[in-house]
Amino acid sequence: MRDPSIVLAGGGTAGHISPMLAIAEALGRLAPESRCTIIGTPDGLETRLVPRAGYPLRTIxxxxxxRRPGRDALRFPGRFRRAVEESKRILTEESAAAVLGVGGYVCTPVYVAARRLGIPVVIHEANARPGLANRVGARGAHFVGSAFEDTPLRSSQWVGMPMSREISEMGRMDSSQAAAARAEAREQLGLDPERTTMVVTGGSSGALNLNRAIASALPQLLDTGAQVLHLTGRDKAVTDEAGRPLTADGYVQREYLEGMHQAYAAADLMVARAGAATVCEAAAVGVPAVFVPLPIGNGEQELNARGLVDAGGALLVKDEHFTQPWIMRNIRPLLADPRLLLTMREHAAARGITDADERMAQAALSAAGAEAPA
Structure with missing residues (x-):
């Protein structure tokens, strides 16, 4: 097939959209003649991110x-049929040779439509606990890839997490290249290029308990000679008793960082939530981490982190236990002894996968009958 048309489906959150766009970019590298179209919903984050990345977006x-009986349950069959028919129309108009889905509400009707049209389906599951759409879609899929090794999804293969090239390429650097990237990133972030560096982030929306706990232990952390880059989240600046942004020698506070690859490059240790992308990116770059899963949901983030923790590349602590005493017992010794961080770095890197985007793109091209050249 000379000009394969690959339709990607997913949306709603950055956790779905980011790997989907990474796969689309890999398709462009492996098969420049291929065409990528993305199906999302009309009110998800994809309405901004997909056009910005330069891909056409179709919506259903x-x-x-x-989840319970009621008016929505009565309306569901008809609404779902319409979504399937709309998906069939889009796949036909796009002459889709393969469908690649990453999960989310949009995917189930697209998977059903593809099956009815005889179009092969390829799936990537980003979480250790798979969602309903991908559990449905995995039945009869041409290929199922997972970000985590023990994902309970039929016939899945562990391929890692598709991520931005800016991050994955750091995992391919030799020691001298990594050292140069580390020094450059620290200078750009207003940090000392020579000091052991801890990066703290609760994501773009921040994490109040993380912020408070780090602030309470800051003097003792800085006493180790380390420095801290604290990404507090938008409108969540950490303040002192007078209400002014907290300041200290060796402490740099920012609400948000547009290019997270700089944070990974700068870090000797990272404190973060355990979203699937964060866990996989930390492993790919080889950054030791302390994961503090979101205290809501049904334990997905703890599952995401478990493999890397068991391998010795990270620590795991519940949000309510992430306190000044815990930080003093567990984080301060790491900052005070670079040998401990080096050992963790080696364990983390051993779990890192940097080519998931290309492996998923290759699977899509194979499904479309357009195997990319080796």
Whole structure:
């Protein structure tokens, strides 16, 4: 097939959209003649991120599965049928040779439509606990890739997490290249290029308990000679008793960082939530981490982190236990002894996968009958 048309489906959150766009970019590198179209919903984050990345976006209505009897449950069959028919129309108009889905509400009707049209389906599951859409889509899929090794999804293969090239390429650097990137990133972030560096981030929306705990232990952390880059989240600046942004020698506070690859490059240790992308990116770059899973949901983030923790590349602590005493017992010794961080770095890097984007793109091209040249 000379000009394969690959339709990618997913959306709603950055956790779905970011790997989907990374796969689309890999398709462009492996098969420049291929065409990528993305199906999302009309009100998700994809309406901004997909056009910004330069890909055409087609939309269908979001049809979540009702969780209890009621009006939505009565309307669901008809709404779902319409979403499937709309998906069939889009796949036909795009002459889709393969569908690649990453999960989310939009994917289930697209998977059903592809199956009815005889179009092969390729799936990537980003979480250790798979979502309903990908559990449905995995039945009869041409290929199923997972970000985590023990994901309970039928016939899945552990391929890692598709991520931005800016991050994955750091995992391919030799020691001298990594040292140069580290020094450059620290200078750009207003840090000392020579000091052991801890990066703290609760994500773009911040994490109040992380911020408070780090602030309470800051003097003792800085006493180790380390420095701290604290990404507090938008409108969540950490303040002193007078209400002014907290300041200290060796402490740099920012609400948000546009290019997280700089944070990974600068870090000797990272404190973060345990979203699937963060866990996989830390491993790919070889950055030791302290994961503090979100205290809501049904334990997905703890599952995401478990493999890297068991391998010795990270620590795991519940949000309510992440306190000044815990930090003093567990983080301060790491900052005070670079040998401990080096050992963790080696264990983390051993779990890192940097080519998931290309492996998923290759699977899509194979499904479309357009195997990329080796």
């Amino acid at each position: 209505d979001k049809v979540p599965m009702p």
